Every structure is written in structure tokens, then in C-alpha cells.
Amino acid sequence: MKLARFDANGQVHHGIVEGDVITAIEGDVFGDYSVTEKTHSLQAVTLLAPVTPTQMFGPGVNFETHLAMAAAITGNSGMQPTPEPWLKAINSLSNPGAPIVIPYDSKVGVEYEGECIAIIGAITRRVDPDEAWNRILGYTCGNDVSERDWQVNDSSTWRGKGADTFGPIGPWIETDFDPRRGGDMIVRIDGNEVNRVTTADMYYDFGEVISFISQHVTLRPGDAIWSGTSGRPETLQPGQVVEVEVTGIGVLSNPVAAEQP
Amino acid sequence: MKLARFDANGQVHHGIVEGDVITAIEGDVFGDYSVTEKTHSLQAVTLLAPVTPTQMFGPGVNFETHLAMAAAITGNSGMQPTPEPWLKAINSLSNPGAPIVIPYDSKVGVEYEGECIAIIGAITRRVDPDEAWNRILGYTCGNDVSERDWQVNDSSTWRGKGADTFGPIGPWIETDFDPRRGGDMIVRIDGNEVNRVTTADMYYDFGEVISFISQHVTLRPGDAIWSGTSGRPETLQPGQVVEVEVTGIGVLSNPVAAEQP
Numbered sequence: 369m370k371l372a373r374f375d376a377n378g379q380v381h382h383g384i385v386e387g388d389v390i391t392a393i394e395g396d397v398f399g400d401y402s403v404t405e406k407t408h409s410l411q412a413v414t415l416l417a418p419v420t421p422t423q424m425f426g427p428g429v430n431f432e433t434h435l436a437m438a439a440a441i442t443g444n445s446g447m448q449p450t451p452e453p454w455l456k457a458i459n460s461l462s463n464p465g466a467p468i469v470i471p472y473d474s475k476v477g478v479e480y481e482g483e484c485i486a487i488i489g490a491i492t493r494r495v496d497p498d499e500a501w502n503r504i505l506g507y508t509c510g511n512d513v514s515e516r517d518w519q520v521n522d523s524s525t526w527r528g529k530g531a532d533t534f535g536p537i538g539p540w541i542e543t544d545f546d547p548r549r550g551g552d553m554i555v556r557i558d559g560n561e562v563n564r565v566t567t568a569d570m571y572y573d574f575g576e577v578i579s580f581i582s583q584h585v586t587l588r589p590g591d592a593i594w595s596g597t598s599g600r601p602e603t604l605q606p607g608q609v610v611e612v613e614v615t616g617i618g619v620l621s622n623p624v625a626a627e628q629p
Numbered sequence: 630m631k632l633a634r635f636d637a638n639g640q641v642h643h644g645i646v647e648g649d650v651i652t653a654i655e656g657d658v659f660g661d662y663s664v665t666e667k668t669h670s671l672q673a674v675t676l677l678a679p680v681t682p683t684q685m686f687g688p689g690v691n692f693e694t695h696l697a698m699a700a701a702i703t704g705n706s707g708m709q710p711t712p713e714p715w716l717k718a719i720n721s722l723s724n725p726g727a728p729i730v731i732p733y734d735s736k737v738g739v740e741y742e743g744e745c746i747a748i749i750g751a752i753t754r755r756v757d758p759d760e761a762w763n764r765i766l767g768y769t770c771g772n773d774v775s776e777r778d779w780q781v782n783d784s785s786t787w788r789g790k791g792a793d794t795f796g797p798i799g800p801w802i803e804t805d806f807d808p809r810r811g812g813d814m815i816v817r818i819d820g821n822e823v824n825r826v827t828t829a830d831m832y833y834d835f836g837e838v839i840s841f842i843s844q845h846v847t848l849r850p851g852d853a854i855w856s857g858t859s860g861r862p863e864t865l866q867p868g869q870v871v872e873v874e875v876t877g878i879g880v881l882s883n884p885v886a887a888e889q890p
Contacts, residue, residue: 526846
């Protein structure tokens with residue numbers, strides 16, 4: 369099932385997407401809700417980030433092919449994969465279709481990171497990896513937009529990964545997706561594929577990452593756990609359109625824009 | 630004026646505190662609200678964190694007397710004060726009077742950091758320091774509880790400063806306080822003063838810190854900007870009561886407890 373959040377004529381609802389039609393639901397998307405008879409054509413609504421997390425976390429290095437790059441940008445040649453998360457600032461949260469804005473005072477521009485995101489469905493505290501899987505509502509796509517100079521030279525990721533518009537997620541939550549069976553995480557720039565990896569290749573799977581975080585941090589419904597990225601991402605140029613697809617979930621598409629001073 | 634958030638018989642409201650009485654308000658504490666005729670004795674209600682921020686930020690080193698300690702714990706002897714913030718995880722947010730819980734698997738226990746907090750009152754994006762002051766609703770007290778082993782050895786502050794209960798704030802927002810005129814930030818353990826510094830000694834004042842953050846991160850009503858701490862904090866023991874007072878604002882008091890495995 370595909371759970372989306374959408375704006376129709378200024379009214380925001382959650383809804384269920386089937387083919388080209390979205391049907392509004394009423395109630396708590398994480399609990400009890402009922403399906404209404406209100407339907408819209410997908411083309412007639414604006415899809416929003418499917419949840420509004422209280423927090424977003426991601427492990428820094430979770431794919432073998434990103435290890436060399438991460439070692440290079442951090443200057444740590446002994447870098448190992450870890451479930452240790454960093455925080456992705458909530459103000460970075462952005463909608464499908466919304467522009468990724470390159471700050472005019474960015475030093476080196478921004479890069480994409482195409483990722484799969486687990487959306488927490490229930491209060492989660494000190495659970496083991498097996499139980500962690502039960503606390504996931506479903507999965508969506510995310511673009512962990514990063515400004516590498518800030519990421520390396522600042523003392524935290526507050527703007528390097530947290531500047532406004534650096535965190536588009538969507539287009540919806542797929543509750544039937546299973547990252548252990550593997551979906552391809554694909555990035556396309558202007559339609560050309562530039563990266564592909566399967567979720568099954570995560571060093572630490574979502575169960576392990578969520579269990580690890582939950583030892584000291586209570587996760588809440590809607591919180592977003594990013595997979596980490598793979599490969600060596602490239603710099604985005606204004607005017608490009610960047611897509612993050614996870615096969616079995618959907619496609620998140622965002623144009624790239626330059627901020628004017 | 631003192632703006633509090635409180636629970637009276639399971640109902641949560643904002644209210645105005647005068648002496649020993651709290652008067653409920655209706656509406657938007659950041660915008661238009663009206664004062665009701667519902668009053669309670671302060672003793673009869675439970676004070677809550679006065680706001681629920683979407684984000685909390687603080688500069689790492691913002692007082693001269695904390696510089697040596699920060700250099701020691703980070704291993705960076707050339708450390709300089711900076712308005713660069715780190716993110717304090719939102720799950721750490723806690724109420725006045727609520728226990729600070731030392732995780733059973735903490736390596737070195739936890740330390741207090743008594744701080745002053747500016748609460749943002751309006752959308753704030755790319756403002757200069759002068760304008761930043763106009764975006765502050767008021768000030769409260771905070772205890773930036775820290776687990777130093779995690780803070781130093783993890784790759785981010787996600788649990789070192791972000792574990793559950795590590796962020797009590799309160800008891801209310803004082804809208805008439807001016808940190809430029811200086812209030813003393815005092816920490817007491819079981820009634821004994823262990824730290825004191827004036828807000829006027831911040832290297833980067835709140836106007837400068839908020840202006841800096843706002844260049845790349847949009848701040849929203851309720852967001853909390855921590856001052857940074859001073860001195861060399863000490864380890865807290867279960868059973869102690871730790872108070873953070875900022876003169877001219879009020880006293881935030883929290884007991885310390887040990888988590889049971």
C-alpha cells in the first residue's frame with residue numbers, strides 16, 4: 369500500500385495511492401484511520417513529504433562503495449562502517465517536486481545522495497533488531513543533499529546536510545516494500561542513471577540501525593531513518609532534475625535551482 | 630512576562646505566571662492569543678517544557694572558561710570560540726522536575742551544563758544580528774546534559790548530548806529578560822553552587838548566533854538556541870537535584886536518576 373500526504377486546494381490530507389488515483393483517509397496514519405470516498409487524480413494534487421518527522425537520523429557510511437569517498441572527505445583512512453547516526457536537521461525536509469536550492473554562499477555546490485528511508489510507525493525504545501523491523505511503517509525515497517565543504521570543515525552536519533531544501537523525501541510510503549529482499553536505489557540526473565545499488569547491500573540493515581539508535585534515543589511515529597548512500601556522488605547544476613528511485617517504492621524527483629543573493 | 634506551558638488535570642495549556650498564580654491563555658503563544666479567566670495555583674499544575682521546538686541548536690564553545698575543557702575533550706588545542714552550532718536531538722527535550730536519567734550503559738556518567746536559551750518567536754531566515762534580536766520571543770533556562778565519552782568518541786552528538794532526558798528546559802519563557810544586560814547563569818547541586826557566569830560574557834551573543842544559523846537554516850517559532858556553557862562541569866550522581874537558574878528568568882530544577890537495566 370502506498371501512503372501519501374497531499375495538498376488538494378489548500379487542504380492537506382493523507383491518502384492511499386492506487387494507480388493514478390489518491391483516496392483521502394481520515395484519522396491517524398500511524399494508528400486508526402478510515403478510508404473516505406474522496407478521490408483525486410494524482411495529477412490534480414501536490415504530493416508533500418509523506419510525513420513530518422520529529423527527527424531524521426542516518427548512519428554515515430553504510431555501503432562498501434561509499435567507504436573510500438567517506439574516508440577521503442573526512443581524512444580518516446581507517447574509517448569503518450558504523451550504525452552510529454548523525455542528525456539531519458528537520459528544516460531541510462522538503463517535498464517531492466520542490467527545488468533543491470544551492471545556497472549562493474555555498475563553497476563547492478551540492479551533491480545528491482540517493483537513499484531509501486525507513487519511516488518509524490510506533491514509539492521505539494531499546495528494541496532488538498528483530499523487534500525494530502516491527503516498528504517500521506514503511507519506506508520512502510530520500511535525497512540526502514550535501515555540501516561537502518561544510519560537511520568536512522564545520523564541526524557538525526548542521527548545514528552541510530541540514531541547510532534548507534537539502535532533505536526532499538517521497539513520493540509516498542510503501543508499506544509492502546522489504547529492503548532485505550532488495551530494491552535498487554537509483555539516481556538519475558536529467559534522465560541519465562548515475563548511481564545504482566541495492567538496499568540488500570546495506571552493511572547495517574534498518575533493523576540493526578534502528579535498534580542501535582533506540583538504545584539511547586526514543587524514536588517516534590514519522591521519524592525518518594536514512595539508509596546511507598553508495599558510490600561517489602556528483603555535483604548538481606542549476607536547471608538539472610535529479611530523481612531518486614527505489615524500485616518497489618517509487619520515484620522522488622526534484623529540480624535544482626541556484627539561490628539569488 | 631513569564632509564559633509557561635502546563636498540565637492541569639490532563640489538559641495542556643500555555644499560561645502567564647504572576648507570582649504564585651498561572652492564568653491560562655487561548656490561541657497562539659507566538660501570535661494572537663487572549664488571556665482567559667482560568668487561573669490555577671502554580672503548585673496545583675505540572676509545568677512542562679515551555680515550548681516544543683522543531684529544532685535545538687547551540688554553539689559548542691561560547692564562554693572563555695569552557696575553552697580549555699572543550700579543547701581537552703575534543704583533543705583540539707587550537708580550538709576557538711565559534712557561532713557554529715551543533716544539533717541537540719529533540720527526543721532529549723524534558724520538563725522541569727522530570728528526572729535526568731543516566732543510561733545504565735553510559736560509560737562515564739553524565740555532566741550538567743547550565744545554560745540560557747533564546748526561544749525563537751517568528752520565522753527567521755538570513756537576518757542580520759540586529760534583526761535577529763527582534764525574532765526572539767524570550768528566554769528560558771536549560772540543562773545541556775552531556776555524556777562525555779559519547780560526545781568525544783561518537784561521530785556526532787546524537788546521544789552524547791541527545792539521549793532521552795538530556796535536555797530539560799524551563800521553567801517558563803521570560804519575555805522581559807535581556808541577556809546583553811546580563812543575567813547570572815548559576816548551577817546548584819543539592820543547593821550548593823557549582824558554577825556561575827553572566828550571559829553578558831557570551832563570546833557570540835544570541836543575535837550573532839541566530840543570525841549565523843539563519844543564513845542556511847530557517848528557524849521557526851519555538852526553536853531553541855542554547856547559549857553554550859562555562860567552566861568545567863562535574864559528574865552528576867543519582868539522587869542529586871540539579872538546578873539551573875538564570876537570574877531574571879527563574880530556576881529549572883531536575884532530580885538525577887539511574888536507569889535500571
